[in-house]
Amino acid sequence: MDVKFAKLSEKLTGGLIGNDFALYRSVFTIPLRIEPRDGEPYTLDTEDALRKDMELYVLAMEIHRITDISRDIITVIELASDWVEVTTVNTFFSHGKLAVEPFRTQFVLRDTEDGWRIGVVRSSLGHINWTLGRATIEQNAFRSQEPGKTSD
Secondary structure, three states, X not given: XXXXXXXXXXXXXXXXXXXXXXXXXXXEEEEEEEEEEOOOOEEEOOHHHHHHHHHHHHHHHHHXXXXXXXXXXXXXXEEEOOEEEEEEEEEEEEOOEEEEEEEEEEEEXXXXXXXXXXXXXXXXXXXXXXXXXXXXXXXXXXXXXXXXXXXO
């Protein structure tokens, strides 16, 4: 599973860095469930919703000059024969320098007729808010755009 997730992770990063929706789309199921820790979960039910979500993510990456993302696998838990949860530590870089402190994400993968795909993403509220344009990166941390609030 490590190798399969590594390939999905490469496609995910390639889709974001290259602003390539077809590549980005190829790693997800629809519906796709997004579950920010300490925040309200939501579901992307259509390709258009996934496209809009990706566009916001790409814009956030452009604003903060994110040039690479690494996802190091910490654990792989088989939930069922066709469901696996992969926990990663994610590191965002801007031209080789750390852009934000590493953070953990869980990806729940499902074995579909098209191969393994991501069906659920659980990540920090700060990361999810940042991808939606509701947070910024300051001093290597996600920060809410509301004065005085952090988005860790």
